[in-house]
Structure formats: structure tokens, C-alpha cells
Amino acid sequence: MDDLGFIVASYAVTLVAVGLFAWSVVRRSRRLAEQVPPEDRPWT
């Protein structure tokens, strides 16, 4: 792998890791929200 490969890999790792974390948070929230009435969510 040349310099370009390492550079692209570092950006890919960053974006994929953050994207997967954000996706898992949203997915988990939607699953949990099905068990909680909207009035119990003070931010809505």
C-alpha cells in the first residue's frame, strides 16, 4: 500500500467508525422508543 492507500484508509476508518456508531445509536433508540410513550420523552 502506498502513501495514498494509508491516507484514504485513515479517512475511511474515521468516517465508517463514526457512521456505524451513529447508526447503532439511532437504531437502538428506535427499538427502545417503541416501549416508551412519547410523553415520557422530555425532549420531544
Next chain:
Amino acid sequence: MTASTATRGRPDRVTGTPFTRALGIATLVGIVWLTWFGLFVTPADVNQGESVRIMYAHVPGAWLAYLAFIVTAVSSAAYLWRRTRSLTWDRIAGASAEIGVLFMGISLVTGSLWGRLTWGTFWTWDARLTTTAFLFVTYVGYLAVRNLGGTHHQRARRSAVLALLAVLEIPLVHFSVELWNSLHQEASVAGNTDVTMDGLMLFTLFLGVIVFTLMYVWLLLHRQRALALQDLVDDTGLDLAIAARRAEVG
């Protein structure tokens, strides 16, 4: 209308608000801008060549991890202080620690890739690298302690004490390059009064810090709301179990 249909009808209302949606859009725009500038617009470094482009992901990642762990410590202190004791502080601490571990991991991986290009090795037991790895493992341990069980307040108390101890490692990591002989370069900007970096490179580095901070705030708001939902579900489950047990006995 049941909670379930409300959620399905408006999925964006689960942990989102108009503010978080605007923040999310600003973050996405910032990510595209940072990637464009980092990969294509900024010049190569005189000494490091093209590999300096990794800096725009590596340095903001490390900064964000520090910020997240400091927020964890401040929130933990707010929980332990009787006047401000609230499980919201505990959830902010937990959410921030998770995000900090994520960004510390990103910083370690991108640093390892950068190290391979500049030092010729992915890893060496250098002072900065070793203390950073130790900090990462400490907060992985903190997250494990949060999941040990018990009531919400038991969880909050024990993890708050641990967070206040763990944050003491941050100065050790930050000043490790000055305290010991280190392969890792000293701070290029923070604490340096003689910044010689190219203007566009400096701008892109600051852009990275701002974009990563926006990303952090978005993730923190959503994650701590998800933790609030989890606590509510746990409480409901406990109430139902107690009611079922009482019905059995009665």
C-alpha cells in the same frame, strides 16, 4: 395512538429535535468540506509530504477524546455533588465516555497509519503512544464498570468515582512528549506560541476540530437520550416484575 405507532409515524422524533436535525445537517456539510480540503485542497508538507493529510483526522480525533473524557469527569462531579445530583448527569457522563472511546480508537488507528508512513512502523512503545493506549483501555474499563448491574444510582456513583480518577491520565498523555524522549512530535498549535504551519493547513486543522466537535455534540445528545430511554424501559420492566410477584403472593 400508542407509543409504537407514534414512533413509526415520526421516527425522527425518537431522540431528535429540530436543533439536532439542523446540527446533523451542519455536521454532514462540515464532514464533506473537511474531507475535500484534507484530501485535495491543502498542500503537502515540506518534511512529511502527502502523509500530513492524516493529521486532519488524527488531531481532531485526539482533541475530541480529551474533550469527551473531561465532559465525563465534569458530569460525574455534578452527579456526586448533592445539590446537582441527577441521573441526567450520569447519562451524559456515560454517553460522553462512549464517544470518547470511539474517537480515541480512531486517533490510535489513524496515528498508527501515519506512524507507518513517517516512522516506518505501525506501533512502538513510545511514551505518547503507550500512555494513549493506557487511557483508551482505562475508559473501556469505565464502560465495563457502568454495565456491572445494580440500581441506576449505584451505577452512577461507582462510575462517577472512576471517571474522576481516570481523567487524571489526560495531563499525563498530553505532556508525555515533554516529560519523556518521544518519537511523537510536540504540539503543533495548542500551547505553541510560534506556529509555523501554512495558513490553509492551519485553517483545515481548525475546521477539523470544529466539525468533530459538532459531531460530538450530535452524538452526545442522541446517545444520552437513548440511555434515558433505556433507563425508562428498565424501570418499567422492574415495576412489572414487582407487580407480577405481588400478584403471585396475593
